Amino acid sequence: MGTYSNQVYFVGGGIASLAGAAFLIRDCGFPGRQIHIIEELKVLGGSNDGAGDRLHGYVIRGGRMLNDETYENLWDLLSSIPSLDDPSQSVRDEIMAFDTVHPTHSRARLVNKDGEVVDAASMGFDMGDRMDMAKLIITPEEQLGRLRINEWFGAHFFQTNFWYMWATTFAFQPWHSAVELKRYMIRFMHEFPRIHTLEGVTRTPYNQYDSIILPLHRYLQEHGVDFEMNCTVTDLDFQAGDGITVTRMHYVKDGVERALDLTEEDLVIVTNGSMTESSSLGSMTAPPQLYGKGSSWQLWDRIAAKKPGLLGNPASFDDHIDESKWESFTVTCQGSRFFDRMEKFSRNIAGSGALVTFKDSSWFMSIVLAHQPHFRNQPEDVKVFWGYGLYPDHVGDYVKKRMCDCTGEEILTELLHHLKFENELDELIRSANCIPCMMPYITAQFMPRTPGDRPQVVPEGSTNLALIGQFCEIPDDVVFTEEYSVRTARIAVYQLLGVNKPIQPINRYQYDIRTLLQSAAASFR
Template sequence: MKKDYEKEQVYFVGGGLASLAGAVYLIRDCAFPGKNIHIIEEMKIIGGSNDGAGDSEQGYVIRGGRMLNDETYENTWELLSSIPSLDDANRSVRTEILEFDRAHPTHAKARLVNKDGEIEDVMSMGFDLSDRLAMAKLIITPEEKMGKARISDWFSNHFFETNFWYMWATTFAFQPWHSAVELKRYMIRFMHEFPRIQTLEGVTRTPYNQYDSIILPIKKYLDQHEVDFEMKCTVTDLDFKDSDGITVTAIHYTKDDVAGLIELNEGDRVIVTNGSMTDGYSLGSMTKVPVLNGKGNSWKLWDTIAKKKPGLGNPTSFDNDIAGSKWESFTVTCQDSRFFDLMEKFSRNKAGSGALVTFKDSNWLMSIVLAYQPHFLNQPGNVKVFWGYGLYPDNVGNYVKKKMGECTGEEVLTELLYHLKFENDHEAILKSANCIPCMMPFITSQFMPRAIGDRPQIIPEGSTNLAFVGQFCEIPDDVVFTEEYSIRSARIAVYKLFGINKEISRINQYQYDIRSLFSAFITSYR
């Protein structure tokens, strides 16, 4: 017997991928009326950290790019298989992405570049015996025994000079002071990728940036089901029932500088994205330096409600060390193909066939990637766009003698061109390029050392109508900083809140696959 949800409402706090996925699951698997789903977002656009915006004149901006994986991301592919493509309603977004990826496979030929501007041979991981032993110990040690250990607590200095570390760290944005538990989860979850980390063949690319390729089709699906999007609206607090359990009774918000209140009725649910990796971001320009901001409203909300009830997590483990969680990205819009022509010749990869090119001796530990063009739906044919980032924005550049965080877009691009030894084309490239730097104070906050319980359970103990989704709730064995984590959390939240007896796609356990284990072992001795 189908349940009647006509009198029940669901409120999503935050308009990122987790909330959008949750709304799809409500409609698809619960037959929940779309008009009773409310997505409250403080920005003027949905998608959260899956962004992609701009035009050829003002310049394009991608704060970051999420890499997909065909062999993992189990719930992501299942979800996208039910979302129609924007171009062809008879094809799913999953089919569209996988067909594109098979037509444009990834095989990086210039993964690491040294200080002389030469491509390094990275077939060898560079491990010594102590590195291998530490890695093995990391993988077999239970998380509860590791506590808030940092990666640097686990490995010697030699480990951080290996080819493996340069490639793994820049692929996933790990720092030595990040959580050893998170590195352990990544090593297990992506064990099958270990033997091909030097080519990143396991990366699955979307036809365009993730906003155009994933968010827009989901948004169209939700619009067709009359989901309510409340934009430029900030949730500031939640009221709870005065009891030992956890029951949300009201949502406080502000819109147009006016405070408002949503009182919840019996049967209403609240699903909160607690924390945000792109909260407080700031954009610069060719002539302007991005500023370093502090906590935004997403963190403030979590800070506020965590003090009201036990079991709602500990945000201070993630939002109290900006120096440890920040880095800076940059998006470059080129009005001609000069840079791409030079880069394709240098890397031996056509745009879209390579992966991250990391300058291992860069003081900023800078990396760039040239996606298949066009990378935006509205991108003209003569315009090219690429993205890059630096893990150490507080370091002084090798050529531009300033901290990356104190550089304009022109200076960031100049540093890159000198690493590539493109000095002869420096002026011509600068004339035709628009480099927009982006400072993100919390971009790797989800990797900060944490204790068990710092991330709340998706359904906190005692909760009757509250769930958490996104990168800062707890999913055993899965890895944050991925599309899959957001989507899996949304599916768990919806199914548990509504008592849906359907299987959630399980995590592939590559650590129990003898072929994966053997390949990883052999790779460690390369």
């Protein structure tokens, strides 16, 4: 171990904080007992959640897709975390071995209003779409500013197979940032030719909580990391003057307001903002509720106001719920009836396909059947699948209500009608438990922004504060990925401790001539 005497406090227990703690231990020789992870909830993992049982139903708020070729720092981290099932094997090796046996190749990426699988190999572009895409890729970000995607592309673009697939794979909306779409097009350029099969998706053996968070948690526990659960950080005090030095942390524990005085050597690493904050679950008989700002957004609001221009502008992300929300749902099935029907319909066994998107759905709905079991405690005769709708304020095509007003039973009814499974509707509903989830900030990181709205990982003038997660700035990288959170954590730890070690660079596929030619050819399919 190193000879450090200072303490490190991570605010938030998501993957960014867990990764940061692991990098401190692995790469800096930092004592685990001097690392403190403070989490408001009773469970770690942040947006990497996954919980439930046969009786109450399982819940995954979000679907997360990994990529072997772009998640450079995530894989580097997981290569040194032992597997829960075989400690002689790393989590990375475990995932890669599983993915090799269960490769992804979707045969039913898009479904039309008649319940028919669409040939999605054609992107559906016209020359205007191709020119707009090429110009977007080469236009500097500073020239795009706060431009929205629908201010760059014409109406035809949003009726193409490409948009249906790209939007639902990455959860883009027409009103989201054109800068972010540009970054995605460059970062995932190698996926462009195979977006209709999603062959580039890397799957974990179970949901990401069971497959990634639990092994990370155990690794940190074994190194003595302190976990403060059910503890909410409410504010930070700064030393007077122009610089940024945190002197005191305010928090609430067991309903009591408290404060912790910090030395100048102590470090504070904050996950500012949260995609899944204020999430709400419904049930088969009740819709979820729509809530507003919670503690992570309130904390960022408070500290940003104290240091104008240095800690970002949270209002660009947390004041637009109507543009950043969507609704997911997790369905627990007793027996395999639905899975049997779905595998026959899609021509994919569970875990070999990808998102099945109902492109004409008013809710713009998609579902995915993962390899079973998807949870460590899942019984053999129970099956679980996940889905979501990008337009929760729209009225359904069969259930004439807004998705956000629907119960789990009504969402399942709408889905079964799109699949044309009406002849078994009653039986399928009777054997299922559909739990809807409203997430008001799930795509807040995609909202239009200007330079400075997302703060630097280590802000200018900071001596002991860093910001990590989805709402700080890394040039050229893309938010809404596990990689972004892990990369921010690695940058924060290395910079604050003055560690001179390399960080895995971003793969620059836009400079690879083969990738460029393959992508150009795909645009003419």
